[in-house]
Amino acid sequence: MSQSTNPTTQFQTDANRVTADVDRRSFLRSSLRGYQKTRTATQERFLSYESARIAAGDAKWEAIENLDVYLAQFADKLESRGATVHWCSDSEEARSAILEIIKKHDAKSVIKSKCMTTEEIHLNELLEKEGFEVVESDLGEFIVQLRDEAPYHFVFPAMHLKKEEINTLFQEKLKSINTDDPEELTMVAREVLRQKYLSADIGISGANFGVAETGMISITENEGNARLTTALPKVHIALMGIEKIIPRLEDLALMLPMLATAGTGQHLTCYNSQLGGPRQDDESDGPLEMHVVLLDNHRTRLLADPEQRDALRCIRCGACLNVCPIFKNVGGHTYGTTYQGPIGSVITPHLRGLKDWKHLSHSSSLCGACSETCPVKIDLHHHLLRNRRDAAGKGQGGLAEKVLMLGFTIVMRRPWLYRLTGRLGKIGHVLTKPIHGTRIDPFYAWKKTRDLDDPAKQSFKQYWKSRK
Amino acid sequence: MSRDAILGRVREALSVETDTHVREVVKKSPHSLPVLANGPDGRTQAVKEFLPSVGESLEEHIAAFKVLSDKLQTEFIVVPSIDSARQAIEQLRQKHEWERVAVHNHDLVQTCVNQLSVEFLDTSVNYDAHALEKCDVGISGCDALIAQTASALVTNHSAGGRALSVLPPHHVVVADASQMVTTMADGFALIREKHGDNWPSFISFITGPSRTADIERVLVLGAHGPKKLTIIMISA
Ligand code: SF4
Numbered sequence: 001m002s003q004s005t006n007p008t009t010q011f012q013t014d015a016n017r018v019t020a021d022v023d024r025r026s027f028l029r030s031s032l033r034g035y036q037k038t039r040t041a042t043q044e045r046f047l048s049y050e051s052a053r054i055a056a057g058d059a060k061w062e063a064i065e066n067l068d069v070y071l072a073q074f075a076d077k078l079e080s081r082g083a084t085v086h087w088c089s090d091s092e093e094a095r096s097a098i099l100e101i102i103k104k105h106d107a108k109s110v111i112k113s114k115c116m117t118t119e120e121i122h123l124n125e126l127l128e129k130e131g132f133e134v135v136e137s138d139l140g141e142f143i144v145q146l147r148d149e150a151p152y153h154f155v156f157p158a159m160h161l162k163k164e165e166i167n168t169l170f171q172e173k174l175k176s177i178n179t180d181d182p183e184e185l186t187m188v189a190r191e192v193l194r195q196k197y198l199s200a201d202i203g204i205s206g207a208n209f210g211v212a213e214t215g216m217i218s219i220t221e222n223e224g225n226a227r228l229t230t231a232l233p234k235v236h237i238a239l240m241g242i243e244k245i246i247p248r249l250e251d252l253a254l255m256l257p258m259l260a261t262a263g264t265g266q267h268l269t270c271y272n273s274q275l276g277g278p279r280q281d282d283e284s285d286g287p288l289e290m291h292v293v294l295l296d297n298h299r300t301r302l303l304a305d306p307e308q309r310d311a312l313r314c315i316r317c318g319a320c321l322n323v324c325p326i327f328k329n330v331g332g333h334t335y336g337t338t339y340q341g342p343i344g345s346v347i348t349p350h351l352r353g354l355k356d357w358k359h360l361s362h363s364s365s366l367c368g369a370c371s372e373t374c375p376v377k378i379d380l381h382h383h384l385l386r387n388r389r390d391a392a393g394k395g396q397g398g399l400a401e402k403v404l405m406l407g408f409t410i411v412m413r414r415p416w417l418y419r420l421t422g423r424l425g426k427i428g429h430v431l432t433k434p435i436h437g438t439r440i441d442p443f444y445a446w447k448k449t450r451d452l453d454d455p456a457k458q459s460f461k462q463y464w465k466s467r468k
Numbered sequence: 469m470s471r472d473a474i475l476g477r478v479r480e481a482l483s484v485e486t487d488t489h490v491r492e493v494v495k496k497s498p499h500s501l502p503v504l505a506n507g508p509d510g511r512t513q514a515v516k517e518f519l520p521s522v523g524e525s526l527e528e529h530i531a532a533f534k535v536l537s538d539k540l541q542t543e544f545i546v547v548p549s550i551d552s553a554r555q556a557i558e559q560l561r562q563k564h565e566w567e568r569v570a571v572h573n574h575d576l577v578q579t580c581v582n583q584l585s586v587e588f589l590d591t592s593v594n595y596d597a598h599a600l601e602k603c604d605v606g607i608s609g610c611d612a613l614i615a616q617t618a619s620a621l622v623t624n625h626s627a628g629g630r631a632l633s634v635l636p637p638h639h640v641v642v643a644d645a646s647q648m649v650t651t652m653a654d655g656f657a658l659i660r661e662k663h664g665d666n667w668p669s670f671i672s673f674i675t676g677p678s679r680t681a682d683i684e685r686v687l688v689l690g691a692h693g694p695k696k697l698t699i700i701m702i703s704a
Contacts, residue, residue, distance in 0.1 A: 055514035087470035140682035182686035224693020231630035253653035273672040285629040304481035
C-alpha cells in the first residue's frame with residue numbers, strides 16, 4: 001500500500017497498480033466464485049430467503065430507530081451481571097480506556113480475536129508502542145499481522161495471499177518447516193497460538209451483536225479462537241460499535257443464520273457464543289472481569305442522517321464486497337479504509353469526513369449488486385449516489401466539475417445549442433480519429449481505460465421524427 | 469459523563485425521523501412471502517417459516533441433523549440406550565487411545581464415562597487450564613440439539629465451563645433424544661425456562677468441529693478448537 005497522505009491519490013495509484021496485476025485478480029475472482037457457489041446452495045435451502053431478509057432487516061431497524069432505549073438497557077443488564085461498561089465518544093477515549101484496564105492488571109501479553117473495531121481505533125499500534133505483546137489469533141488476522149499489513153477484506157483478511165507466500169512468511173517469521181499445504185500451515189499457527197492463550201493475561205474480542213434484552217454480546221467465528229480468548233485469560237475486554245445492538249435474544253436465531261449464509265455461505269458458523277458477564281459465583285472458569293467498551297466514533301453523525309442511518313444496520317457479513325465489481329478489480333487495500341467495499345464507501349465519508357473520502361462514492365458502477373445481496377437490505381448503491389449528491393451540494397467537486405456542469409446546463413437549456421454541439425461532436429470525433437489513443441488526443445486520460453464507439457448514423461431525435 | 473453524552477447524541481440524532489423512502493425500499497419486494505408482523509413474534513415465526521424446513525417429528529429432525537452433520541464432518545451417533553452410549557464411548561477411547569479425559573459434574577456424562585479406565589479431570593470446580601490442555605478429549609452434556617442447524621447448544625452449566633468443549637482436540641457431547649428441538653429460538657427458550665433471569669455467563673451453539681478456510685479457501689479442521697466433534701444421542 002502506498003503511504004500517500006491524500007486518500008484520493010492513494011486510491012488512484014493503488015487501483016492502477018492492482019488492476020494491472022492480472023494474475024492476482026484472477027486468483028481473487030476464482031476464490032470469490034467459490035464463495036458464490038457455496039452461498040447459492042445454502043440460500044436455496046431457505047423456504048424464502050427474500051422474506052428472511054426482510055425480517056432480519058426489520059430487527060435491525062427496530063434496534064437502530066430505538067437505539068437510545070436499547071443501548072441503555074444493554075449496558076444496565078450487563079452491569080447488573082458484574083461487567084463494566086465503558087462509553088467512549090471517539091478512538092482516543094476507547095484506546096485510553098483499554099490501555100488503563102491493561103495497565104491496572106499489570107499485564108504483559110494480550111491475545112486478540114478478530115475485531116475490526118480495534119483496527120478502526122488502531123489499537124495494536126498503541127499497545128505495541130506501550131510495550132505489550134499483542135497476538136492476533138484468527139488465522140487470517142495472524143497472517144496479515146505477521147506481514148505488517150491491514151486486513152484485505154473484513155471477513156477474509158488474508159484472501160489475497162497464496163499458500164506459497166504464506167509458506168515463505170511462516171518460514172521467515174516463525175522458523176517453521178517448508179510446506180505450502182494449507183493444513184500443515186494451519187497447524188503451524190495452531191501450535192504457536194496454543195501457548196499464547198494459556199499465557200495471555202488479557203483477551204480482547206469484538207462483538208457481532210449486543211443483545212439489549214439480556215445484556216449479552218454475541219460472537220460469531222469458525223476457528224474457536226474467540227472462545228479461547230474469552231475463556232482463558234483472567235480479563236476479557238470486548239470492543240463494539242454502538243450500532244451492533246439487537247433487541248431480543250431470540251432475534252439471534254434469525255440473525256446468526258443470515259450472517260453465516262451471506263458471509264461465508266455456511267448455514268451457520270461453527271461457534272456462535274453469547275457472553276453476559278464475567279465468571280459468576282457458581283461457575284468454574286471464565287474471566288474474572290469483563291469490560292465492554294462501547295464506541296461511538298461518529299456513528300451518531302451517521303445516525304443523524306435520516307437517509308443513511310440505514311447503513312448502521314450493517315451486520316458486517318462482507319457479502320457486498322464479494323459481489324462488487326470494483327472490489328474484484330481494485331482489491332481491498334486500495335480503499336485505504338477499515339471497512340472496504342460498498343459498505344466502506346458508504347460509511348467512511350461519514351465516519352472520517354466527506355471531504356477526504358468522497359472519492360469512494362465514485363468507486364462504484366452503480367450496478368446495485370451490493371444492495372441486492374445485502375442480507376438486511378441496505379440500500380447501498382443509492383447511498384453512494386446520495387454521497388455524491390451531498391459532496392456536490394457542498395461544492396466539493398472542484399473547479400473543473402463546476403465549469404463542466406455550468407457548460408452542461410447552458411447547453412441543455414438551449415435546444416439549438418444542443419443540436420449544434422451534437423453535430424460538432426460528431427465532426428470532432430471523425431476529425432480526431434487519427435490521433436485516438438495517442439497522447440496528443442485531448443481526451444487521452446479519459447480514453448486510456450475506455451473505448452469510445454463511433455456515434456450512431458442517426459440520432460434518436462432524427463429517428464423519432466422519421467418513424468412518424 | 470460519556471454515557472449521557474453518547475445517549476444524548478443518539479436521542480438528538482433520532483429526533484429526525486427516518487426518511488420514508490429509505491424505509492420503504494426495505495419493505496417492497498416481489499419475491500417475498502407475505503411479510504410477517506413486525507417485532508419479536510414475527511421474527512421468531514420467521515425462523516420457522518422462512519429458514520430451511522426440518523419437519524415436525526423427531527424422526528425428521530434426526531434425519532435433518534444427520535444430513536448436516538455429515539456435511540460438517542460432525543460424527544453423529546444415535547444409540548438406543550444408555551448402555552450402548554457407554555459402549556460407544558468405550559470404543560472411542562480405544563480408537564483414539566484416550567489417556568486423559570476431561571468431564572464435569574453432569575448425570576448423563578458421569579453415567580456414560582464411569583467405566584473408562586483413564587485419568588479424569590473434573591472441570592466443574594476450579595481447575596488448571598494447563599491440565600485441561602493436556603487432555604485428549606472433553607466430554608460434556610448440552611442443553612439442546614438444534615435440528616435446523618445441527619448444533620449442540622451448551623452453556624457453562626451444561627458443558628463443564630467455557631473451555632472443556634473447546635480446548636482439548638476432541639469434544640464429545642452426550643444428549644438425550646428428548647433434547648432435540650427445531651430451531652435456535654426453541655433452544656433459547658429452553659435456557660430461559662431453565663435459568664429464568666439468572667442467565668449463565670456463557671452460551672454457545674456448537675456447529676461442527678473447529679474449522680478455517682483462511683488459506684486459499686481450503687477447509688482445514690481444528691484451527692484452534694477441537695479437530696473432532698462427536699455427538700452421541702440416546703433415543704430410547
Ligand atoms: S452492507 Fe449488507 S452486505 Fe455489506 S457487509 Fe453490511 S450487511 Fe453485509
